[in-house]
Amino acid sequence: MELKNKKLSEESFFQERKEVLTHWVTGKDVDLQEAVDYLKQIPKHKNFALKMRKAKADGITLAQPRAGVALVDEHIKLLQYLQNEGGADLLPNTIDSYTRQNRYQEGQAAIDESMRENRSMLNGFPVVNHGVHNCRKVLDAVELPLQARHGTPDARLLTEIIHAGGWTSNEGGGISYNIPYAKSISLEKTIRHWQYCDRVTGLYEEMGVEINREPFGPLTGTLVPPSMSNAVAIIEGLLAAEQGVKNLTLGYGQCGNLTQDVAAIRALEEQATEYFKEYGYEIDLTTVLHQWMGGFPADEAKSFGVISWGAATAALAGATKVIVKTPHEAMGIPTMEANAQGIRSTKQTLNLLKGQRLSISKDLGMEKELIKAETKCILDKVFELGNGDLAVGAVKAFETGVMDIPFAPSNYNAGKILPARDNNGAVRYLEFGNIPMNKEIKDFNNQLLAERAKLEGREVSFQMVVDDIYAVGKGTLVGRPE
Numbered sequence: 001m002e003l004k005n006k007k008l009s010e011e012s013f014f015q016e017r018k019e020v021l022t023h024w025v026t027g028k029d030v031d032l033q034e035a036v037d038y039l040k041q042i043p044k045h046k047n048f049a050l051k052m053r054k055a056k057a058d059g060i061t062l063a064q065p066r067a068g069v070a071l072v073d074e075h076i077k078l079l080q081y082l083q084n085e086g087g088a089d090l091l092p093n094t095i096d097s098y099t100r101q102n103r104y105q106e107g108q109a110a111i112d113e114s115m116r117e118n119r120s121m122l123n124g125f126p127v128v129n130h131g132v133h134n135c136r137k138v139l140d141a142v143e144l145p146l147q148a149r150h151g152t153p154d155a156r157l158l159t160e161i162i163h164a165g166g167w168t169s170n171e172g173g174g175i176s177y178n179i180p181y182a183k184s185i186s187l188e189k190t191i192r193h194w195q196y197c198d199r200v201t202g203l204y205e206e207m208g209v210e211i212n213r214e215p216f217g218p219l220t221g222t223l224v225p226p227s228m229s230n231a232v233a234i235i236e237g238l239l240a241a242e243q244g245v246k247n248l249t250l251g252y253g254q255c256g257n258l259t260q261d262v263a264a265i266r267a268l269e270e271q272a273t274e275y276f277k278e279y280g281y282e283i284d285l286t287t288v289l290h291q292w293m294g295g296f297p298a299d300e301a302k303s304f305g306v307i308s309w310g311a312a313t314a315a316l317a318g319a320t321k322v323i324v325k326t327p328h329e330a331m332g333i334p335t336m337e338a339n340a341q342g343i344r345s346t347k348q349t350l351n352l353l354k355g356q357r358l359s360i361s362k363d364l365g366m367e368k369e370l371i372k373a374e375t376k377c378i379l380d381k382v383f384e385l386g387n388g389d390l391a392v393g394a395v396k397a398f399e400t401g402v403m404d405i406p407f408a409p410s411n412y413n414a415g416k417i418l419p420a421r422d423n424n425g426a427v428r429y430l431e432f433g434n435i436p437m438n439k440e441i442k443d444f445n446n447q448l449l450a451e452r453a454k455l456e457g458r459e460v461s462f463q464m465v466v467d468d469i470y471a472v473g474k475g476t477l478v479g480r481p482e
């Protein structure tokens, strides 16, 4: 199947859909018209797209945790606790790793074991095994909109089930759920899979149901330069728009320097808006900042410092949503109590900052223009490589290292890029690999890293990268030599 950035035809989509719905027995419960009728009767306050649009109009930042366990009743208890005790504004359904790899047989075995052991033997909610009616049971049990959060290269059946089940938002994308999540699945395949997922969303939109889509912004979440993650977000937004997606949340993983992070969110929203306009897409655009995605301090009090800093950054940036971390981040899957603490801490900070924004200083303006210029260098090359076709260009961009995500496990990622922080903790390019930045941008990145080297009395080197990776966990932002 030759990949192209073109809306899937009804014929090819429904032909493929017949096969997709056979991937697991629960696919038989998906009936498009029945699902549309069910979705149309869901109370408005439980529609994710509507809540995101209203939050943007009201200029507020919503708080959303991650959460998911193996069994339906326990998952419901967890979500109700995060709603009632945590004060979450939106609820997730974090999906387990077996489901993300389409290993539904093992998912079922783990469900059975969880029932025997009376504890969750999965790191998330196995939504394909549980199926449409259990999704609806979860929605009936809460008073907030629901979203699927996962990391699934082939999310076609998952997407069909969650939306038929009343969940009105889906995270992911053909690049952002491949490069950071998989080792040996081609981008042609996953971009095509996610064209299908976006076409499902587009169909619901055309049948009168609003569904939100959220490409996964942070990618590897380890020192990803803002322009690289913004480029991926804009590409996935454009690919989704071509399939009929109307309500999009583009995301970004907090790096830690306030000026750069606020600039990155503002650049993302402005530049995405420019591209949607240029290509003729009417998009309801919102943004999400993910609280620090790298290594966390083990000390819970210190972790609240990191969590609050992420909340403050999201509020000052004017992000529509912030994804919340917990004081158990350094340990693993949080208890529901710790998860709720992360949300309460975040909401306290959001409320203290309600209505405040970082004003456009000279530094903020310069950083925003730099990020937009870097992102444009990348996107111009992507379109050139694809002879104007964005999907083809994206595949070729990774093949040639024009797009390159730091520390990604995928064999389809060049891995020549190296990031490091400058003296203020902003993430810069230490090695560009084949990323097509112009000379002025390269010189500026090199100059900022040289200034850090001078201050630290050492050479610009890979050691800076290593020191920066461990820094936050050790309590600082910039990994200074010990």
Ligand SMILES: CCC[C@H]1O[C@@H](n2cnc3c(N)ncnc32)[C@H](O)[C@@H]1O
Residues within 6 Å of the ligand: 066, 067, 068, 069, 094, 123, 124, 125, 325, 329, 332, 333, 334
């Ligand atoms: C990209 C997502 C990484 C983050 O996703 C959290 N995460 C993963 N699975 C669950 C879960 N089942 N419940 C609560 N948080 C979860 C991790 O802690 C990490 O912060």
